[in-house]
Amino acid sequence: MPTDHDQLARELSGDLPCVGCGYNLRGLSVLASCPECGGPVRATILVRVDPLARTLRPITHPKLTWASLVLLVAGAVLASVASWWHILDMQRGHRPADLVGALIVMGVLVSAAGAVGIAALAPRPAIREWLGCLCYGPVLAVLHHWHSDGTTTATPGTHAWENLLLMLSIAGAMLLLRRQVRALAARSLLMRRGYVDRQNLLVMAVVAGLGALGDAIRMIGVAIGPPDGDALDFAGMIAVTLTSALLTLGFVGTLVDVVRLRGAIVSPPLAMEDLLGD
Structure with a gap:
């Protein structure tokens, strides 16, 4: 009957790149060390092998899902x-170049395309x-209105209500897309264990909400008028x-974070059974 030591001494039958140098540890014992850098095979297993590999829901279109996530954030x-x-x-008193306005709209459209991709590829009702x-x-509507007015962002003392709508829309998008983004981030073993920091979409949505509050304060300041309203306008x-x-x-x-997630999304998680041939 094999002992626990015999089980640990089994050779790896699957590919396992060393976490230190990338050398393929296939064929080595679990108790051995990397012949290139000397790192313990067990250390690589702890980093590479996901204990939830057999329970994570498979991604139907992993590359498209990751590409949608890239578009969402890059835009x-x-x-x-x-x-x-x-x-x-x-x-600086310069007239904003048309290119700048085009880049803003392009970024919003690219991000929207990524959001549509994430919603369409979600494994459950989305x-x-x-x-x-x-x-x-609403974001595109505000940008269109600013462009028709000859501006692409809210100028000081004007369009405060539109900027308020813009911030609320950004906060809403992040809150509503957060569930699926968190599910994708959870596929990363390093992020789950806290070895790698990641941005918190809930905190970012709160920040956008505070920006909307700042615009509301500016609107109140404008309504009050100078001199009392000037302080509120400045604070906002x-x-x-x-x-x-x-x-x-x-x-x-x-x-x-999205760049770091590529391997966790595009490649299936590695299970211990994949390495030992069970």
Whole structure:
């Protein structure tokens, strides 16, 4: 009857890249060390093998799912960065280039396409995700109205209600798409164990909500009028600026997370049975 030591000493019959150097540990004992870097095979198993591999729901179209996730976040990054470009042009007294406005709209459309892909490829009824896709409608409507007015973002003291709608739509999209994004992130063993930090969409949605609150404060300040309303208008402007900056950083961080998730989404999780041939 095989002992526990005999079970551990079994050779790996499946491919297992060393976590230290990438050397294929196939054929080595579980108790051995990597011949290239000397790292214990057991350490690689702890990092590479997912104990939930047999229980995770298979992804029907893994590459399309990951591509949709990339579009969702990359589009948001593009629109956010282009918006800051537009603001800097206005601060310097320059007329914003048409290219900047086009990049903002393009970013929103790309992100919307990613959201549609995530909703369409969701393994369960995705009513919430489809509602998240609808949140892009008000964003595009606001951008169209600003463009028809000769602007692509809210200028100081004007369009505060439109910026309020914009922030609420962004918050709504993140809250409604959050369930599916979290399910995909949970496929990463490193993220589940907390070895890799990830952006929290709930926190980002709250930040967008605080930005909407800043716009509401600005609207109150404008309604009161100077001089008392000037302080509220200034406080609201500071809140909107800070939350917009935090959202941009959050989108960039989320894009980094999505790149890290590629292997967990595109490749099926590795089980111990795959390595030992059980």
